[in-house]
Amino acid sequence: MGYVDEVIERVIAKNPGEPEFHQAVREVLESLRPVVEANEDLYRREALLERITEPDRQIKFRVPWVDDKGQVQVNTGYRVQFNNAIGPYKGGLRLHPSVNIGIIKFLGFEQIFKNSLTSLPIGGGKGGSDFDPKGKSDREVMAFCQSFMNELYKYIGADEDVPAGDIGTGAREIGYMFGQYKKIRGVYEGVLTGKGLSYGGSLARTEATGYGLLYLTEEMLKCNGKDIAGKTIVVSGAGNVAIYAIQKAQQLGAKPVTCSDSTGWIYDPEGIDVALLKEVKEVKRARLTEYAAARPSAQYHEGKGVWTVKCDIALPCATQNELDLDDAKALVANGCFAVAEGANMPTTLEATKYLQENKILFAPGKAANAGGVATSALEMSQNSERLSWSFEEVDSKLKGIMVNIFHNLDAAAKKYGHEGDYVVGANIAGFEKVATAMIAQGVC
Numbered sequence: 001m002g003y004v005d006e007v008i009e010r011v012i013a014k015n016p017g018e019p020e021f022h023q024a025v026r027e028v029l030e031s032l033r034p035v036v037e038a039n040e041d042l043y044r045r046e047a048l049l050e051r052i053t054e055p056d057r058q059i060k061f062r063v064p065w066v067d068d069k070g071q072v073q074v075n076t077g078y079r080v081q082f083n084n085a086i087g088p089y090k091g092g093l094r095l096h097p098s099v100n101i102g103i104i105k106f107l108g109f110e111q112i113f114k115n116s117l118t119s120l121p122i123g124g125g126k127g128g129s130d131f132d133p134k135g136k137s138d139r140e141v142m143a144f145c146q147s148f149m150n151e152l153y154k155y156i157g158a159d160e161d162v163p164a165g166d167i168g169t170g171a172r173e174i175g176y177m178f179g180q181y182k183k184i185r186g187v188y189e190g191v192l193t194g195k196g197l198s199y200g201g202s203l204a205r206t207e208a209t210g211y212g213l214l215y216l217t218e219e220m221l222k223c224n225g226k227d228i229a230g231k232t233i234v235v236s237g238a239g240n241v242a243i244y245a246i247q248k249a250q251q252l253g254a255k256p257v258t259c260s261d262s263t264g265w266i267y268d269p270e271g272i273d274v275a276l277l278k279e280v281k282e283v284k285r286a287r288l289t290e291y292a293a294a295r296p297s298a299q300y301h302e303g304k305g306v307w308t309v310k311c312d313i314a315l316p317c318a319t320q321n322e323l324d325l326d327d328a329k330a331l332v333a334n335g336c337f338a339v340a341e342g343a344n345m346p347t348t349l350e351a352t353k354y355l356q357e358n359k360i361l362f363a364p365g366k367a368a369n370a371g372g373v374a375t376s377a378l379e380m381s382q383n384s385e386r387l388s389w390s391f392e393e394v395d396s397k398l399k400g401i402m403v404n405i406f407h408n409l410d411a412a413a414k415k416y417g418h419e420g421d422y423v424v425g426a427n428i429a430g431f432e433k434v435a436t437a438m439i440a441q442g443v444c
Ligand code: NDP
Pocket: 165, 166, 167, 168, 169, 209, 237, 238, 239, 240, 241, 242, 260, 261, 262, 263, 317, 318, 319, 320, 342, 343, 344, 369, 370, 372, 373
């Protein structure tokens, strides 16, 4: 058995009951075969693949808080510090009832390669809790966030580990956590990113993941002789990533016609009304039924369904494994020619394979959604130099980073004989820098 297969088997045996982590490891390691085969003796001696698939540490803790009725609630908090070969651990905090250690490990593992691809000095980590912010009052969210930070503060710091937002964690949650960190440590530092603009946040961080997704998609299309203007786009999700992906797609002359949340989806043939979507999701924190109620051209459907809508480009921006083999078949049958992942691992392995076999341009999340964490790293730079850059400056750096990511992964795919396979390209390009740094730093 080859080294890659041995390590995949070992990871599955050592981490039972963590299917998302197994999936992420399988996807990355299988696409590293060309590099691993070229360096097998060195990597085996260094146990490089065993080391890179084993987190530096996993922290799990109790998060007790008091709800508005005076009842004590208990959630579980996690932080997985996966790899800091190229910089302090960096990655978001997910607050969603589905959160467990396997999900945080898959996200932390992906983050290593994503962060490397940005070309900025950030290592990989992820955290979160099974707390559900939905339906909670601001005071309850604050009570949870403060209790979460009462434990997390021991493990993070501006040069150590810098968390940020993810599903369920936006500016409100980051604000409460930042306040509590400052209170406990007495230090004003860039320990979190995605902060409010009045206390160290970066302009364009809110927009960064969605905008970055479109910058990379535009470049991928351009390099394949296609133009984004005039194209019909289907988007899933209605959160931070989806909203700003829709906004930038419109600015580039495309027409996004769908969005979705955890209960249903919208088809709006006239194009999504971003101002209305923001009002429903960012301000009212309401369901998409409210969007449909306010917009005569919109149709609301219960459940899942955006991938059945005829489109040129699909942008999954909600959550993992939301685009399966049947969805991939529907997209291909309807003439879709490009898929770019705004979410982390939204496409199943079978669906990815099917899309690539059918010559769909496929940009994997660790490249396509790297604009969020890249801009977080720019927020860290601004915090360190105690300056704030203009929106235009951050946005133009973000665009440069995304264009550069595309060319790096395109070149890596070509170098190893897999031209056009951007999954292979992204994994190899992200891995090479981390592997070199790990070997240079010795066994640690
Ligand atoms: P948000 O919480 O802002 O939005 C998530 C959206 O997806 C919501 O519309 C939510 O529905 C929907 N959703 C979440 N979970 C499910 C589910 N299990 N089934 C169906 N719909 C679901 O999160 P983000 O937009 O920040 O994150 C979306 C994805 O992008 C995640 O995979 C995240 O890891 C990834 N990502 C985020 C980055 C960021 O900077 N925020 C950076 C890079 C990647 P509802 O409205 O009902 O809650």
